[in-house]
Amino acid sequence: MSTALLQWLAFALFAAIAIAGALGMATTMSMFRSGVFLMASFVGVAGLFVLLLADLLAWLQVMMYVGGMLVMILFMVLFSHDPGGAMMSEMPGLRGPERFFSLGLRAPSHEGGGSDHGGHAMPQMDMSMTTPLRRFAVVLAALAFVALAALLLLRPAWRQLDAMPAADSAHRVGELLMGKYMAAFEGAGLLILLGIFGSVYLARPSAHPGSAARERLQAAAADAPVDVAEAGDPRELQR
């Protein structure tokens, strides 16, 4: 096979991964899967970077999104009602990609059709489970696609180089970061450091009552709600 054909095949593969990942991210009912699909989408984009001879950028992308998304998924799981999507995937009327990307989330007993506890198969409909703005979102996404495609078609003529860029992209990136863009690079580092200081300050132990203190207060409040509520700090009793 010729190199050009292989390049086209690789491009098609990575582009398909990127698009399928994005579609899965937006349509699956499981928050955890959603994060993993986003990772897959970015891995597809990283493959496109490799095709453009930017291997350092590609692996940076994979590192940022694998490590970063894993931590983000933890927080999503912490704050969402149904992170595994087991309940949402049993909603009636899932169609197309929503149905496909939520396959395998249901409990096995429901798949056979003969459900032995039918009362649980259809959970109470919660308003947070419906997505009334879906049509609007689809139109918005289509418009964004048209705008991006138009930008691509109506672009000014890009300069084409005959020579291949040097293979050692890490070296080039390093030269640029430590030379031409040093002020911006170091400035970003300083900003991140300040952000770390800020978060450490916010999370210092004395800022909020610890969980032990909170439990003590709650126990006391359960025993004698009126007295403690009047005596204690009201902020500490909110939970």
Added chain:
Amino acid sequence: MGVGLAVLWTLLLALAGSALVAAIEPHRLGHGNEPGPAAELRTLPWRRSRRPDRWLHGAAPVVALIALAWAVLILPFGRELIGADLGIGLFYFLVVVDILLLAVALGGWGADTADAVECCYRVIAQLVAYVVPLGLAVIGPAMMARSLSTVDIVEAQARAGLWYVVAQPLGFALFVAAGLMQSYRAPFLEPFAQRLQQAMLASYAPPLRALWRVALSGLLFVVAAMGATLFLGGYAGPWLPGWAWMLLKTLAMIVLMLGLGRCFALRSSAQMLALSWKLLIPLGLLNVLVVGALILLGVGQGAFR
């Protein structure tokens, strides 16, 4: 190497490496077949999941094996005996091993029992603990060799006539500590403590559990081989052929890491995070400073300039 040959080489090396670790390691990770408590745990009804996420659960061991094979790709067993000598090999290695961690997280979440999900949580906490000290430890050899390519780092050590473990003892100690965290071995095996490990691995049918065993044993092999490459001169050495030196040094690293790990009490995830951020990261920054000064003094540069 051609592409097909490289694929074959990585697969064979990954299998051989994990077999080596499994033969040495007395108390194996991923070993869920013992009679007694393990078998008992598996039969308890509440340990079984009612709603596993079958996509993620099934994909996890395959992702783990792919990550292992990718990591093996850049381990040099000779100047030519390497899957692919990437220009950014060292950085690539760090990224690819994170993908193995992703696989563990997928498996833990996919199994959907309380203990398995806890395994997923703790493994991610461990990522936050080890990744920065590890990066600071491996930056030293890259600085001295002026390259991220594993072959170049070995050649630079051979040219200077100096193993980097001599020039950078602090970096080596950091690598051993962070490497033990990265491979979930002795003092840092909280995510794979008996209960959690069995919850995660017991949810797999035996063939898939074997895949996990290969991946988790191979993980120690690739970390030790990377340590041998960065700090012990890799495949360079007199008398013996290159691959034999590399194998011997990797073996020495495995024994050293497992032996040292047993000298310390087990650490919880919280203790690991505290150790990493309060001790290892400052030491790592100090190490980078010291290595920079050494390079300016001409240490480890050999006939390079």
